[in-house]
Amino acid sequence: MEQELDLRSYFAVLRRRYLYLVIPAILICGSVAVIAYLLPKIYQASATILVETQQIPTDLAAPTVTANAAERIHVIQQRLLARDNLLQIANKFSLYDYEGESRSPTSIVENMRDAIDIEQIDVSSRTSRRDGSVIGFTVSFEYRNPTTASRVTNELVQSILSQNVESRLSRATETSSFFRSQLDDLRQRLHVAEQKIANFKRDNNAALPETLPDRRQQLDQINAKIGELNQRIQLASSSDPALASADGGDLQSLTYSLQAQKINLDAYQKKRVAVGPLVQKGYFPKNQLAELDRQIGVTKVQIASLEAQIASKGGATLNGDLVSALKSQRDELKEQANALNANILTTPTVQAELSSLERDHQSLQSEYQQSQAKLEDAITGERLEQDRQAERFEVIEQASIPTRPTKPNRPRIIMAGSFGGFAFGAGLVVLLEMFDNSIRTAADLEKHVRLKPIAEIPYVSTIAERRRGRWRFALVVIVIVGVIIGMLTAIHFYYMPLDVLADRVWQQINIWLPISSRLIAH
Amino acid sequence: MEHIREALLKADPSLGAVKKEGAARSPAAIAPEHKNEAASVPLAQPAWKPRQVELESHHLEANRIVSAAMDDPAHVSFNILRTRVQKLQRDRNWKNFVVTSPTQGCGKTMVAVNLAFSMARNPNCRTVLVDLDLRKPSVAKTLGIASSGSIGQFLQGEGRAESCFVQINPNLIVGLNVDRTRQSSELVQSSRMGELLRFVVDSFAPDVVLYDLPPMRSSDDALAFLPKIDAALLVVASGTTTVSELDECEHQLSHLDKLLGIVINKSARDTRDYYY
Numbered sequence: 001m002e003q004e005l006d007l008r009s010y011f012a013v014l015r016r017r018y019l020y021l022v023i024p025a026i027l028i029c030g031s032v033a034v035i036a037y038l039l040p041k042i043y044q045a046s047a048t049i050l051v052e053t054q055q056i057p058t059d060l061a062a063p064t065v066t067a068n069a070a071e072r073i074h075v076i077q078q079r080l081l082a083r084d085n086l087l088q089i090a091n092k093f094s095l096y097d098y099e100g101e102s103r104s105p106t107s108i109v110e111n112m113r114d115a116i117d118i119e120q121i122d123v124s125s126r127t128s129r130r131d132g133s134v135i136g137f138t139v140s141f142e143y144r145n146p147t148t149a150s151r152v153t154n155e156l157v158q159s160i161l162s163q164n165v166e167s168r169l170s171r172a173t174e175t176s177s178f179f180r181s182q183l184d185d186l187r188q189r190l191h192v193a194e195q196k197i198a199n200f201k202r203d204n205n206a207a208l209p210e211t212l213p214d215r216r217q218q219l220d221q222i223n224a225k226i227g228e229l230n231q232r233i234q235l236a237s238s239s240d241p242a243l244a245s246a247d248g249g250d251l252q253s254l255t256y257s258l259q260a261q262k263i264n265l266d267a268y269q270k271k272r273v274a275v276g277p278l279v280q281k282g283y284f285p286k287n288q289l290a291e292l293d294r295q296i297g298v299t300k301v302q303i304a305s306l307e308a309q310i311a312s313k314g315g316a317t318l319n320g321d322l323v324s325a326l327k328s329q330r331d332e333l334k335e336q337a338n339a340l341n342a343n344i345l346t347t348p349t350v351q352a353e354l355s356s357l358e359r360d361h362q363s364l365q366s367e368y369q370q371s372q373a374k375l376e377d378a379i380t381g382e383r384l385e386q387d388r389q390a391e392r393f394e395v396i397e398q399a400s401i402p403t404r405p406t407k408p409n410r411p412r413i414i415m416a417g418s419f420g421g422f423a424f425g426a427g428l429v430v431l432l433e434m435f436d437n438s439i440r441t442a443a444d445l446e447k448h449v450r451l452k453p454i455a456e457i458p459y460v461s462t463i464a465e466r467r468r469g470r471w472r473f474a475l476v477v478i479v480i481v482g483v484i485i486g487m488l489t490a491i492h493f494y495y496m497p498l499d500v501l502a503d504r505v506w507q508q509i510n511i512w513l514p515i516s517s518r519l520i521a522h
Numbered sequence: 523m524e525h526i527r528e529a530l531l532k533a534d535p536s537l538g539a540v541k542k543e544g545a546a547r548s549p550a551a552i553a554p555e556h557k558n559e560a561a562s563v564p565l566a567q568p569a570w571k572p573r574q575v576e577l578e579s580h581h582l583e584a585n586r587i588v589s590a591a592m593d594d595p596a597h598v599s600f601n602i603l604r605t606r607v608q609k610l611q612r613d614r615n616w617k618n619f620v621v622t623s624p625t626q627g628c629g630k631t632m633v634a635v636n637l638a639f640s641m642a643r644n645p646n647c648r649t650v651l652v653d654l655d656l657r658k659p660s661v662a663k664t665l666g667i668a669s670s671g672s673i674g675q676f677l678q679g680e681g682r683a684e685s686c687f688v689q690i691n692p693n694l695i696v697g698l699n700v701d702r703t704r705q706s707s708e709l710v711q712s713s714r715m716g717e718l719l720r721f722v723v724d725s726f727a728p729d730v731v732l733y734d735l736p737p738m739r740s741s742d743d744a745l746a747f748l749p750k751i752d753a754a755l756l757v758v759a760s761g762t763t764t765v766s767e768l769d770e771c772e773h774q775l776s777h778l779d780k781l782l783g784i785v786i787n788k789s790a791r792d793t794r795d796y797y798y
Contacts (some may be wrong), residue, residue: 438761441760441789449768454783454784456786456789458596458788462583
C-alpha cells in the first residue's frame with residue numbers, strides 16, 4: 001500500500017512536472033547534437049614501433065646502454081615534446097594554420113602536446129611480471145587533415161628513431177672515451193711512479209736492500225784482509241824479512257829462482273866456453289851451439305826479469321817501507337769497511353720507503369688493468385651500437401592515412417548529451433519538488449495541521465480546457481512521431497542505410513543468443 | 523405506485539407539493555430536477571421579490587460551476603461537502619458561514635457558488651450567497667449576471683439592499699457586488715454591515731447564509747468579519763497554498779474558534795473515483 005502510494009505520488013510528480021524534464025532534455029540534447037556535428041573532424045594516424053632486444057647474448061657482449069626501454073622511451077618523449085622541436089615540426093608542415101588565423105607559438109605547442117600520444121605496449125600482464133618489459137610503443141598524432149596527420153606521425157617516428165640511435169651511440173662513445181681518458185691518466189701516473197722508484201733507487205744505490213748480502217760478504221772479506229794485514233805488519237816490524245812479509249814466500253822463491261837461473265847461466269856459459277874449441281874444430285854441431293846461445297840469452301832475460309821483480313817487490317829492500325805500505329793498505333780497507341757498515345745500517349729505512357713507492361705503483365697498475373678491461377667492454381658496446389646490434393627500435397607499422405575521423409565521436413557525445421539533459425531535467429524536477437512546500441493532498445494536510453479536510457474537490461476542468469488538452473496531446477504525438485521519423489531518416493542518409501543497420505543489429509543479437517535458438521533462427 | 527409515493531411523502535412532506543405547484547413556479551432556466559425541489563418551498567413572506575435571473579449553462583460550465591448542471595462528476599464532491607456542512611449546521615444550529623482562503627486564486631468563489639447550488643438543491647435549505655469580497659468581487663462574473671445594485675455601494679450608504687439581491691432558483695438567492703473599494707475593511711466593520719445582515723435574515727428567512735470573503739492574507743476583512751458569523755470554511759488550493767500560509771490561517775481561525783473545516787481544491791485526485 002505504502003509503495004503503491006509512493007509510486008503514485010512519483011507518477012503525480014512526473015505528470016505535474018514533465019515539461020521541466022522534457023524541455024531541458026530536448027534543448028540540451030539538441031544543442032549537444034548540433035555541437036557534435038559542428039565540431040571539426042579530427043583524424044588520428046598512428047605508427048607502431050617494436051623494441052627489439054639485442055641479438056647477441058648479453059653475457060657475451062654487454063651493451064653499454066642499460067637503462068630499460070620504458071625509461072628511454074620516456075626520455076625520448078620528453079625530448080620530442082620539447083618546445084623547439086615541436087615548433088620545428090609545426091613549421092615544417094605548417095600545422096594549425098587554419099584559414100590564415102595566426103596562432104601563438106605557445107598555443108601551437110600546447111595543441112601539439114595534446115595531439116601527440118605515445119603509448120607503450122608491454123607484456124607485464126601476460127608474462128613475467130618482474131621485468132614488465134616494454135615490447136613496443138605506438139606513436140599517434142591527431143589532426144584535422146588525415147594526410148598531414150600521417151605525415152607528421154611518420155616524422156615523429158623518424159625523429160624518435162634517430163634520437164634513439166643518436167643517444168645510444170653517443171652514450172656508448174662517451175663511455176668508451178671516458179675509459180680511454182681514464183687509462184691515459186693512469187698511464188701517466190704509472191709512469192710518474194716508475195720514475196720515482198728509479199730515481200729513488202739511483203739515489204740510494206749503495207743502500208739498496210737487494211745488495212745487502214753482497215755487502216755483508218764484502219765486509220767480511222775486508223775484515224779478513226784487515227786481519228791478515230795486521231799480521232803482516234806485526235811480522236814486518238819484527239825485522240825478519242822472511243817473516244816480515246806475507247809475501248815473503250813469494251820473494252824468497254823469486255830469490256831462489258834467481259839463484260837457480262844464475263847457476264844455470266853459469267853452467268851454460270862454462271859449457272859454451274868448453275864447447276867453443278870443439279865448434280871450431282867441428283866436433284860440436286853448430287845448431288847445438290845456437291841452441292845453447294839462445295838458452296843463455298833466455299836465462300839472462302829471466303834473471304833480469306827476476307831481478308826486476310825482486311826490486312819491485314821492494315821487499316828485499318827495507319822492512320820500514322814495507323810496514324808503512326801495509327798500514328796504509330789496512331787503513332784503506334778500514335775506511336771501506338766503515339762505509340759498508342753505514343750503508344748496511346741505512347738499508348731498512350730505504351727499504352720501507354721503497355716498498356711504499358712500489359705499493360703505489362702496484363695499485364696503479366692493477367687499476368690500470370681494470371680500466372683496460374672496462375675500456376674493452378666499452379669498445380664492445382660501442383661496436384654493438386655502431387653495427388646496430390644492440391637493442392633497437394624497429395618500425396613495424398608506418399602511419400597510414402586514416403580514412404575515418406576518430407573525433408568527434410558523435411554517437412557518444414549525443415548519448416552523453418541526452419543523458420546529461422535528462423539528468424539535468426530530473427535534477428530540476430527534484431529541486432522543484434524539494435523547494436515546493438505546498439499542500440497537495442489530504443495526507444499532506446493531515447501531516448502539517450493534523451486536520452482532515454472536510455472535503456477534497458478535484459480539479460474541475462472545463463470543456464474548453466479538455467479540448468485544449470486533447471489538441472496538445474495530439475500535437476505532442478505528432479512532434480514525437482516527426483522527430484522519430486526525422487532521426488531515422490538522418491540515420492539512413494547520413495550514418496548507415498536502415499536495412500544494413502537492421503542486419504547488423506540482428507547479427508549482434510544472434511551472437512548473444514544461446515546456440516540452440518540461433519539454430520532455430522537460421 | 524401509490525404506496526411508494528405515500529412512503530416518500532411520510533419521509534419528506536414537502537414532496538407532496540411537487541405535484542401541486544411544480545409546473546407553475548419553476549424558473550425556466552433551471553434543470554427539471556431543480557424545479558421539483560425548489561417549487562416546494564413558498565417564497566411569499568417578504569413584501570418584495572428579488573429579481574429573478576436566468577443563468578446560461580455554458581457560462582456556468584466555463585466557470586466550473588458543476589453543481590447546477592451536475593454533468594461533471596466533480597459535483598459529487600460538492601455534495602459531500604454540503605452534507606458534512608449541513609450535519610454540523612444542524613448539530614450546532616449554525617446559520618452563517620463564510621468561505622475564505624489563505625491567498626487569492628484558491629477557487630474560493632467557485633467553491634462557494636458550487637456549495638450554494640448544492641445546498642439549495644435540498645428543499646429544506648433556503649440558501650443565500652452574499653459576495654462580500656469588496657476588493658475583487660467575482661460572484662456576479664462567475665454566474666454571468668449583470669447586477670442592478672451592489673453590496674459595496676450599499677455599505678457605503680448608497681442604494682438599497684434590495685437591489686443587490688437576485689433569485690437564481692426558488693431556494694437560492696445571491697447578493698451581488700460589483701464595486702472594487704479600497705476601504706473594504708472599514709466597510710466590513712461599519713454599521714451598514716449589521717443592517718445588511720439583518721436585512722438578509724429578515725427578508726429571506728434563510729436556513730444558510732454563505733459569505734464569500736476576500737483571502738485572509740490579502741486583507742483583514744475576513745478577520746474583521748469573523749466575529750459576526752458562526753463558522754468559516756477555509757479553501758486551500760492543492761499545489762498553490764504553502765504549508766506556512768495554511769498554518770497561519772488555520773491558526774487564526776482556530777484561535778477564534780470559527781474553523782468549520784478545510785477544503786482542498788484542485789486536488790489531483792482522479793475524478794473517475796466519482797463515477798459510480
